Amino acid sequence: MVINRLMNKIEIENLSLQYADGAESLRGISMGIRQNAVTVLFGPAGGGKSTLLRCLNRLNDLTDIRTSSGRILIDGENILDPKTDVIALRRKVGMVFARPVPLPMSIRENITYGLELAGEKRRTKLNEAVERSLKLAAIWDEVKDRLNDPAVALSGGQQQRVCLARVLALQPEIILLDEPTSGLDPISTGKVEAALQELKKDYTVILVPHSVQQAARTADHAAFFLQGELIEYDNGKKMFTAPKEKKTEDYIMGRFG
Amino acid sequence: MEKSLNWREFVITRAIKASGYSAIVFVLLIFFFLMREGLPAIGEVEAGNLFSLRWYPIEEMFGILPLISGSIIVTIGAALIAVPFGIGTAVYISEIAPRWMREILKPLVELLGGLPSVVLGFLGILVVSPNLRILLDLPTGLTAFTGSLLLGGIAVPTVVSVAEDALDAVPRAYREGAWALGATKWQTIWRVTLPAAKSGVLTAIMLGVGRAIGETMTVMMVTGNAPVLATRLGSLFSPVRTMTATIAAEMGEVANGSVHYHTLFLIGIILFLISLTVNVLASSVVFRTKKRAERILS
Numbered sequence: 001m002v003i004n005r006l007m008n009k010i011e012i013e014n015l016s017l018q019y020a021d022g023a024e025s026l027r028g029i030s031m032g033i034r035q036n037a038v039t040v041l042f043g044p045a046g047g048g049k050s051t052l053l054r055c056l057n058r059l060n061d062l063t064d065i066r067t068s069s070g071r072i073l074i075d076g077e078n079i080l081d082p083k084t085d086v087i088a089l090r091r092k093v094g095m096v097f098a099r100p101v102p103l104p105m106s107i108r109e110n111i112t113y114g115l116e117l118a119g120e121k122r123r124t125k126l127n128e129a130v131e132r133s134l135k136l137a138a139i140w141d142e143v144k145d146r147l148n149d150p151a152v153a154l155s156g157g158q159q160q161r162v163c164l165a166r167v168l169a170l171q172p173e174i175i176l177l178d179e180p181t182s183g184l185d186p187i188s189t190g191k192v193e194a195a196l197q198e199l200k201k202d203y204t205v206i207l208v209p210h211s212v213q214q215a216a217r218t219a220d221h222a223a224f225f226l227q228g229e230l231i232e233y234d235n236g237k238k239m240f241t242a243p244k245e246k247k248t249e250d251y252i253m254g255r256f257g
Numbered sequence: 258m259e260k261s262l263n264w265r266e267f268v269i270t271r272a273i274k275a276s277g278y279s280a281i282v283f284v285l286l287i288f289f290f291l292m293r294e295g296l297p298a299i300g301e302v303e304a305g306n307l308f309s310l311r312w313y314p315i316e317e318m319f320g321i322l323p324l325i326s327g328s329i330i331v332t333i334g335a336a337l338i339a340v341p342f343g344i345g346t347a348v349y350i351s352e353i354a355p356r357w358m359r360e361i362l363k364p365l366v367e368l369l370g371g372l373p374s375v376v377l378g379f380l381g382i383l384v385v386s387p388n389l390r391i392l393l394d395l396p397t398g399l400t401a402f403t404g405s406l407l408l409g410g411i412a413v414p415t416v417v418s419v420a421e422d423a424l425d426a427v428p429r430a431y432r433e434g435a436w437a438l439g440a441t442k443w444q445t446i447w448r449v450t451l452p453a454a455k456s457g458v459l460t461a462i463m464l465g466v467g468r469a470i471g472e473t474m475t476v477m478m479v480t481g482n483a484p485v486l487a488t489r490l491g492s493l494f495s496p497v498r499t500m501t502a503t504i505a506a507e508m509g510e511v512a513n514g515s516v517h518y519h520t521l522f523l524i525g526i527i528l529f530l531i532s533l534t535v536n537v538l539a540s541s542v543v544f545r546t547k548k549r550a551e552r553i554l555s
Binding site: 090095099101103105114117166167 | 428430431433434435436437438439440441444448449452453455
């Protein structure tokens with residue numbers, strides 16, 4: 001874990017959390033997450049990856065949580081502080097979900113909705129944002145002629161890229177992706193993964209992959225989670241070629257999970 | 258063994274088929290009966306009489322306009338009360354209330370829906386109407402407004418129950434998607450959850466309005482039953498007589514096969530056409546806005 005502290009966009013300090021139904025939890029997680037890199041959180045189901053992701057934009061606020069402690073610093077500010085402006089935080093920390101859920105609106109409105117909520121009304125700005133973010137998400141060519149169609153009419157892979165574009169339109173600083181390709185075909189998956197490599201030039205990307213293979217393909221840094229604990233956190237290449245921990249190696253080799 | 262299984266399969270499918278068809282047959286039979294008894298009225302009563310403003314069957318005056326206007330004014334009033342209140346309650350139960358509150362409210366609302374309408378009529382006569390008379394300084398408390406209030410109360414549980422189910426069926430992922438974009442709870446409800454549940458919410462409104470149009474007992478008890486054409490806004494605070502109340506009150510005493518008898522059935526036909534229109538309008542709104550992909554998704 002020799003990652004330069006100064007370069008860290010996010011600093012997680014001794015974060016613990018338990019849901020009211022006792023389903024999943026986090027135990028004493030501490031890690032720094034780098035700017036302009038893809039950080040992958042991987043491990044078997046129930047390990048706390050999604051929970052951690054949902055702490056970073058405080059989406060867990062709306063779930064029943066029994067206890068939580070620790071700090072999450074983004075740019076040096078503790079976002080778990082009750083005084084944090086959660087709405088502003090969620091604009092800064094965008095999220096893409098496992099199941100693509102286009103909002104019940106047209107493709108264009110899906111992109112502009114977040115901006116309109118943030119108070120942007122100028123049509124030229126909105127149109128610019130639509131084109132820019134759809135291009136970034138590698139779907140502009142497929143939808144440019146039918147921006148007013150309902151977004152739910154698109155295929156699953158297209159929907160997921162529209163959801164990514166919707167997040168990018170807000171120009172967040174951090175992008176969280178929770179198994180964004182779990183329901184997609186290999187071609188769409190490839191497009192999303194390629195888009196991520198482009199995105200990391202400007203953003204901090206945190207990805208929960210849907211397979212170990214995807215973790216290995218995309219990770220600059222990788223963190224292995226098992227039953228709420230952070231087992232190992234290292235440079236991606238090292239992690240997938242020569243893991244230090246026995247448990248990590250067993251999981252990567254497919255001996256359990 | 259094989260053979261008896263096939264035989265059982267055959268009987269069961271046929272039985273299910275028969276009960277399905279019988280529903281259609283019953284509807285058609287009722288429809289033909291209504292037409293057979295009601296349509297002769299058009300020939301027997303002159304158009305001028307039928308569209309006059311006086312309903313006074315003993316004197317051979319069969320003006321149905323006051324009855325239609327009575328039904329419409331009471332129903333619109335009831336809808337204006339039941340729709341906002343019902344959907345508001347549904348949104349509260351499904352989106353805002355904490356879990357323990359929801360578990361109390363939902364069965365309570367459904368219990369309210371099971372109240373016999375005569376009981377509500379009771380409440381209307383004994384509580385609502387006298388208080389309304391004093392509060393608004395009216396000559397009588399038995400008015401269209403009283404009817405609207407109570408009918409609204411009858412329709413609310415229907416609207417709440419159906420709309421709440423529709424809101425509940427919207428995947429949590431929709432809401433999380435909007436929250437993650439920085440939408441507040443209210444913005445999410447207004448722009449995402451309600452539109453996503455649109456067809457269910459419209460069905461709720463339709464069922465609520467349908468319940469209000471067809472309701473008989475309560476309106477008969479509290480609207481005063483004076484067949485006067487509602488022409489002004491003030492008519493809301495004077496007695497009216499609805500189509501349903503007219504049929505219920507007079508059908509028992511009418512001579513079978515008389516002009517009056519046929520006219521009552523004609524009113525039944527009109528009532529039927531009105532609810533049919535409401536249904537067709539509502540479902541066409543639902544279907545027009547839905548594209549193929551959306552139907553598959555829902």
